[in-house]
Amino acid sequence: MNGKLKRFVASKEASVFLILIVVAVAATLMNPTFLSFANLMDVLKSNSVLGICSMGMLVIILTGGIDASVCGQLALVTVLTGQLMLGTGFDNLVVLYILGILIGGCTGLGNGLMVSRLGLPPIIATLGTNSIVMGFIKYYTNGEWLNNLPARIGNFGLYKFFAYSDGSGSTIGVPVQLLLYAVMLVLTWFMLRRTMLGRSIMAMGGNPVSAQRIGLNTKNLTTFAYLFAGCMYGFAGITYTGIMKCVDPNAFLGFEMDVIGAVVLGGALMTGGSGSVLGTFLGVLLFAFISNALTLAHISTYWQKIIVGGIILLAVSFDMIKLHREERLQTKVDIEPKEVSGE
Amino acid sequence: MPGAESARLFIRLENVSKTFPGVNALTNINFDVRGGEIHGLIGENGAGKSTLIKVLAGVHKPDPGAVIEIDGERVDSLTPTESMRRGIMVIYQDFSLFPTLTVKENIAFSEQIERKRRLVNWKEVEEVSKRALSILGVDIDLNARLNTLSTARQQLVAIARALVYDSKLLVMDEPTSALSSGEVENLFRIMRDLRSRGMGIIFISHKLDELFSIVDRMTVLRDGMYIGTRNAGETDVNEIITMMVGREIKQEHMGGTNIGEIVLEVQDISKRGNFSNVTFNLRRGEILGITGLVGAGRTETVRALFGLNPPDSGTILLEGKPIAPKSPAEAQALGIAYVPESRQTEGLVMQQDAESNITLSILKTFQKNMLIQFPERSKRSVELMQQLNVKPAYPFMQAAKFSGGNQQKIVVAKWLATKPKVLIVDEPTNGVDVGAKTEIHQLLRQLADEGMAVIMVSSELPEILSISDRVLVMRRGRINGEFEAKGLTQERIMERAVLDTRRKEAGA
Numbered sequence: 001m002n003g004k005l006k007r008f009v010a011s012k013e014a015s016v017f018l019i020l021i022v023v024a025v026a027a028t029l030m031n032p033t034f035l036s037f038a039n040l041m042d043v044l045k046s047n048s049v050l051g052i053c054s055m056g057m058l059v060i061i062l063t064g065g066i067d068a069s070v071c072g073q074l075a076l077v078t079v080l081t082g083q084l085m086l087g088t089g090f091d092n093l094v095v096l097y098i099l100g101i102l103i104g105g106c107t108g109l110g111n112g113l114m115v116s117r118l119g120l121p122p123i124i125a126t127l128g129t130n131s132i133v134m135g136f137i138k139y140y141t142n143g144e145w146l147n148n149l150p151a152r153i154g155n156f157g158l159y160k161f162f163a164y165s166d167g168s169g170s171t172i173g174v175p176v177q178l179l180l181y182a183v184m185l186v187l188t189w190f191m192l193r194r195t196m197l198g199r200s201i202m203a204m205g206g207n208p209v210s211a212q213r214i215g216l217n218t219k220n221l222t223t224f225a226y227l228f229a230g231c232m233y234g235f236a237g238i239t240y241t242g243i244m245k246c247v248d249p250n251a252f253l254g255f256e257m258d259v260i261g262a263v264v265l266g267g268a269l270m271t272g273g274s275g276s277v278l279g280t281f282l283g284v285l286l287f288a289f290i291s292n293a294l295t296l297a298h299i300s301t302y303w304q305k306i307i308v309g310g311i312i313l314l315a316v317s318f319d320m321i322k323l324h325r326e327e328r329l330q331t332k333v334d335i336e337p338k339e340v341s342g343e
Numbered sequence: 344m345p346g347a348e349s350a351r352l353f354i355r356l357e358n359v360s361k362t363f364p365g366v367n368a369l370t371n372i373n374f375d376v377r378g379g380e381i382h383g384l385i386g387e388n389g390a391g392k393s394t395l396i397k398v399l400a401g402v403h404k405p406d407p408g409a410v411i412e413i414d415g416e417r418v419d420s421l422t423p424t425e426s427m428r429r430g431i432m433v434i435y436q437d438f439s440l441f442p443t444l445t446v447k448e449n450i451a452f453s454e455q456i457e458r459k460r461r462l463v464n465w466k467e468v469e470e471v472s473k474r475a476l477s478i479l480g481v482d483i484d485l486n487a488r489l490n491t492l493s494t495a496r497q498q499l500v501a502i503a504r505a506l507v508y509d510s511k512l513l514v515m516d517e518p519t520s521a522l523s524s525g526e527v528e529n530l531f532r533i534m535r536d537l538r539s540r541g542m543g544i545i546f547i548s549h550k551l552d553e554l555f556s557i558v559d560r561m562t563v564l565r566d567g568m569y570i571g572t573r574n575a576g577e578t579d580v581n582e583i584i585t586m587m588v589g590r591e592i593k594q595e596h597m598g599g600t601n602i603g604e605i606v607l608e609v610q611d612i613s614k615r616g617n618f619s620n621v622t623f624n625l626r627r628g629e630i631l632g633i634t635g636l637v638g639a640g641r642t643e644t645v646r647a648l649f650g651l652n653p654p655d656s657g658t659i660l661l662e663g664k665p666i667a668p669k670s671p672a673e674a675q676a677l678g679i680a681y682v683p684e685s686r687q688t689e690g691l692v693m694q695q696d697a698e699s700n701i702t703l704s705i706l707k708t709f710q711k712n713m714l715i716q717f718p719e720r721s722k723r724s725v726e727l728m729q730q731l732n733v734k735p736a737y738p739f740m741q742a743a744k745f746s747g748g749n750q751q752k753i754v755v756a757k758w759l760a761t762k763p764k765v766l767i768v769d770e771p772t773n774g775v776d777v778g779a780k781t782e783i784h785q786l787l788r789q790l791a792d793e794g795m796a797v798i799m800v801s802s803e804l805p806e807i808l809s810i811s812d813r814v815l816v817m818r819r820g821r822i823n824g825e826f827e828a829k830g831l832t833q834e835r836i837m838e839r840a841v842l843d844t845r846r847k848e849a850g851a
Contacts, residue, residue, distance in 0.1 A: 205443070
């Protein structure tokens with residue numbers, strides 16, 4: 001138990017946690033509303049989509065890859081399902097979620113196959129996918145919003161557990177999105193921690209050559225990571241429509257940076273093999289807290305981007321400096337000890 | 344019972360050859376290992392040890408006609424999984440572990456795959472890894488991340504992983520190369536223990552004194568050929584060295600004709616983890632050969648002279664003046680040139696043409712009013728290509744399209760263009776065909792005779808013997824011998840490269 005505690009203190013998650021506390025304390029001092037239950041629930045609700053997407057991105061980053069097509073994949077899911085709802089009045093939530101997962105799964109699978117089978121660099125493959133999908137979306141929607149979606153999807157987005165009225169007219173409770181996020185967290189944790197599939201992804205990310213030597217199918221593992229991420233985006237897309245009650249084809253422009261940022265803030269290494277669900281969760285919280293604190297302090301949201309960008313660069317620089325130091329101190333030649341004196 | 348067990352043959356190879364396009368990596372190898380023996384595998388760099396190991400591991404398929412027998416049973420096609428299933432476990436020099444996973448997972452991971460688990464059974468992982476480490480008698484935190492451990496402990500984890508597999512033959516590729524002497528003792532204790540449990544071990548090492556202290560038999564390879572197997576008790580270092588280098592081929596020695604004053608003096612330079620107390624001097628018109636085994640610190644030392652690997656202490660004098668280059672640009676300005684070991688990655692810009700490559704380091708000299716004078720540049724590069732006899736002498740041909748030998752000449756041309764006082768070449772004929780090799784040798788000799796001071800790092804002893812004037816032999820970061828090249832033999836060099844001669848002299 002003691003050893004476990006020690007390891008946690010030394011871990012990256014612990015340092016993210018520490019920064020999180022600092023931000024929370026500072027935010028509360030600036031505006032006590034920050035720490036209120038209603039505010040915290042609001043923060044979690046509005047960042048649940050980021051959180052769900054970050055689970056997919058985490059798995060991709062663990063393989064040593066990256067996904068620049070988050071925006072396109074989310075837009076495709078929301079627009080296609082939105083069009084279905086608008087055109088036919090279809091409003092079965094379970095089927096919508098399944099459809100979303102299937103659409104995201106298809107684009108994710110495409111990314112995965114390009115990276116693993118054709119050997120395209122992940123950034124190129126996913127940028128290409130993003131460009132194609134976004135072009136198609138613009139052609140298809142003309143950039144117009146899809147409004148007047150069935151009431152059921154919006155009502156679902158408003159649903160809260162343990163809801164009670166606080167007297168002033170607003171309802172306080174645990175938003176349904178938090179539950180959805182929690183389920184995805186546990187699912188991803190289980191996959192990475194308890195299944196051989198997840199452990200194989202971790203192993204391959206740390207050392208692909210060794211992974212091949214012990215007989216892992218690294219191509220299939222890589223493909224799976226992008227497929228998994230696509231499904232997560234699909235799930236996130238439907239959740240987002242529920243929150244917004246409408247579909248904006250351009251809602252996700254630049255969103256991939258937020259997702260990558262949250263994962264990196266959570267301590268994952270871009271080189272692969274290193275990163276955790278807990279860390280990424282803390283990274284999302286940190287991201288959410290910073291933006292919420294700035295909003296509560298009436299600071300422009302532009303600053304939020306600047307500060308988050310700065311923290312990401314700092315975090316990655318810190319890793320790189322550490323790596324360079326280790327490399328420099330590495331022994332290349334095992335030098336023979338000095339001659340024994342006295343001949 | 345263990346005695347009877349240990350005498351049994353575990354694996355037998357007969358007539359194993361392996362041909363790669365243009366290279367005979369292995370020719371008719373016969374080799375066997377018994378259960379309960381430590382079998383040393385020895386040979387110079389490029390003798391075929393790694394290829395042989397890869398055949399055992401199932402990574403390379405031998406040419407038709409080879410016989411592989413494991414436990415008395417003939418195996419027709421040995422794949423990596425088949426090899427592991429039959430109990431052969433290779434511990435490569437890089438260990439093949441997973442740096443970001445924990446110790447226990449590294450030990451038990453492949454076993455979980457073997458059992459076709461879908462979910463990880465953490466309890467089983469813990470038990471299996473604990474048991475493996477207790478067999479080794481070492482205490483390592485099971486939950487520590489692998490990359491937080493020292494090299495020696497990572498190696499123990501790799502051995503523990505092999506034990507989980509119930510391996511019958513452990514192949515260890517240079518296991519002591521990154522260990523301190525105390526750690527080597529511990530490793531040998533474990534190896535002896537495994538031997539007494541009936542496991543066979545193939546131990547590859549360059550260090551003959553270490554080999555003699557632990558192996559039961561040893562097999563020598565040379566140029567991909569089987570030279571012989573000896574019982575450790577019935578042979579000695581001299582016989583093994585002779586087997587390693589082969590019969591002396593009478594070689595034309597091209598000595599210098601125009602050796603002048605001292606140009607470069609290196610005095611007691613050291614760098615932690617690279618080289619230690621290195622002292623030598625270099626004269627005008629001289630070729631100084633630096634040899635030794637891979638990992639002896641030769642490249643690290645010459646890179647120090649070129650500013651790529653600045654020493655922690657010591658002095659370097661160039662024409663009597665102290666210098667301390669901190670970057671290649673400084674070294675170049677001082678008149679030092681370095682032709683690196685791998686021309687593909689360090690020597691050439693492969694996608695660019697010969698002319699751009701040759702004039703890369705002197706581009707500034709063609710500059711007039713901030714513009715490059717291309718006709719001048721072409722003229723100079725064609726001159727250099729003709730001088731070095733680059734074939735074809737097309738300045739606009741992409742560097743990647745020249746043959747290995749001509750690529751090497753282009754790199755040399757690039758550095759000649761800077762008109763250096765000291766030219767350092769690292770493995771200058773690596774991967775170059777025989778004809779081009781002779782040409783490069785003649786070229787280096789000619790450059791020296793014209794007054795340049797040349798340092799040539801090379802693992803090829805015939806090359807060292809044929810064109811050097813003096814030879815330095817490095818071993819484990821130190822200079823372990825300095826000789827006049829004339830009359831020197833491969834045996835004497837090899838002796839200094841593989842044995843700690845100082846200790847021997849001290850003991851005598």
